[in-house]
Amino acid sequence: MQIAEIVERRSVSPRRLIEPGPNSAQLNAIIEAACAAPDHRRLRPWRFVLIRKDAREALADLFEAAARETHGALNSDQVKRAREKAENGACLIAVVAEIRNGIRDVPPHEQWVSVGAAIQNILLAAQSFGFGSMLVSGDKVSTRALSDGLGLAPDELLLGFVAIGTISKQPGPAQRPGAKEKLSYWPKEEKQGVK
Numbered sequence: 001m002q003i004a005e006i007v008e009r010r011s012v013s014p015r016r017l018i019e020p021g022p023n024s025a026q027l028n029a030i031i032e033a034a035c036a037a038p039d040h041r042r043l044r045p046w047r048f049v050l051i052r053k054d055a056r057e058a059l060a061d062l063f064e065a066a067a068r069e070t071h072g073a074l075n076s077d078q079v080k081r082a083r084e085k086a087e088n089g090a091c092l093i094a095v096v097a098e099i100r101n102g103i104r105d106v107p108p109h110e111q112w113v114s115v116g117a118a119i120q121n122i123l124l125a126a127q128s129f130g131f132g133s134m135l136v137s138g139d140k141v142s143t144r145a146l147s148d149g150l151g152l153a154p155d156e157l158l159l160g161f162v163a164i165g166t167i168s169k170q171p172g173p174a175q176r177p178g179a180k181e182k183l184s185y186w187p188k189e190e191k192q193g194v195k
């Protein structure tokens, strides 16, 4: 992978990630890339759940239940919007984190960094196969409806979903900070004459 591909990578809305998605060999390679994330003390604080293609209706039921749990009674438009998100993305992978307290040398924030790095590896691996992808979450991910429905253990958290598929409409270029804004030097100025 060339650095320009990393810099120019764009997230693509799951609505625009159509079939075909990754085949099973590509999917395995993508998950192996995720498992190559930096991971202090090999805690493996992440796992991934592929939503089967024939389970999208069942996922829509969970999304609807999650919306009811968060917002109470829903009108028909809200039901439609909650459910249709389950249809998007040729391939949909739930990202599950298990963040443990009290691990020597590995506070929770380090474990979250590992989860994030695993996700970035997924996005880049998907891109290397020519697919688009996007990480999405929303308030539904912290509902009981979704964590129970997807079979998470009590100490696991649903971080979100990575959608992967063939890009039906290319996004424009990204507005991103450059090195000038995000890179500084310490000490700020080189002292003249000091070696």
Ligand SMILES: Cc1cc2nc3c(=O)[nH]c(=O)nc-3n(C[C@H](O)[C@H](O)[C@H](O)COP(=O)(O)O)c2cc1C
Pocket: 009, 010, 011, 012, 134, 135, 136, 137, 138, 159, 160, 174
């Ligand atoms: C943890 C996490 C959750 C996110 N959830 C959403 C989401 O639910 N909806 C959304 O539009 N973008 C979400 N994003 C942002 C997109 O994944 C993406 O990073 C953003 O649109 C920037 O696009 P780019 O990757 O092309 O720079 C999330 C990002 C992170 C890190």
